[in-house]
Amino acid sequence: MPVFKRWKDYKDPDGHVRDGIFKNFVGKVGNKFQMDVDVVPVRKACTEMLKCATRQQRCRLKKEYFDPHPLHLVTRTSPVPSMTDEQWNELVESWKDPKKMGICETNKNNQAQLKFHQTTGSRSYPVHCDNLGDKYKDKEPNALDLFKECHYSKKKKTTLVLSKL
Incomplete structure (x- = not known):
C-alpha cells in the first residue's frame, strides 16, 4: 500500500x-476477522x-530512512516496494519542510522532558486501578502504590526515583 504524505491523499473527490x-486493506484485515464490510x-x-x-x-519510514541521515544523503529511490519513487520523493520533501522540521524538533524536546511515562497502555487510569483486583485484596492501595502501578514497567525495566514521595 502506498504511503502518502497526508490523509487527504487517500480520499477520492x-x-x-x-x-x-x-479493498486492499480490508482484504488483509478480513483474513484475520469475519466481518461484513458493507x-x-x-x-x-x-x-x-x-x-x-x-x-x-x-512514522516508521521517517525514523528508519530519514532521521538518521543528513538531508543530502537521504535516498531518492523508494525503499518500499509499494511506493513509487515519485511518492517517496514527495514524502521526503514534506519531511524536509523547515516548518515541519521545527515542529518535529519541538515534539522531540517535549518528549525528552517527560519524567514519568505511564505504563497502563490504552487503558485509562481509573480503569487500570479498577483492574488491579486481587493484588490489593487485603488493604486499599495508597497513592504511592497506584503511582508505582501506573509508572513502573517490569518489561522495560523502568526505575523510579521516589526519594521525595
Whole structure:
C-alpha cells in the first residue's frame, strides 16, 4: 500500500477512502476477522484502522530512512516496494519542510522532558486501578502504590526515583 504524505491523499473527490486502497486493506484485515464490510460502522472502523496504520507506517519510514541521515544523503529511490519513487520523493520533501522540521524538533524536546511515562497502555487510569483486583485484596492501595502501578514497567525495566514521595 502506498504511503502518502497526508490523509487527504487517500480520499477520492467525494471524501471517501479510495475504493482500491480500502479493498486492499480490508482484504488483509478480513483474513484475520469475519466481518461484513458493507455495514457502515464496520467501514468506519476499518477506515480508522487504515488511518492509524498509514500514520504509523509514515512514522516508521521517517525514523528508519530519514532521521538518521543528513538531508543530502537521504535516498531518492523508494525503499518500499509499494511506493513509487515519485511518492517517496514527495514524502521526503514534506519531511524536509523547515516548518515541519521545527515542529518535529519541538515534539522531540517535549518528549525528552517527560519524567514519568505511564505504563497502563490504552487503558485509562481509573480503569487500570479498577483492574488491579486481587493484588490489593487485603488493604486499599495508597497513592504511592497506584503511582508505582501506573509508572513502573517490569518489561522495560523502568526505575523510579521516589526519594521525595
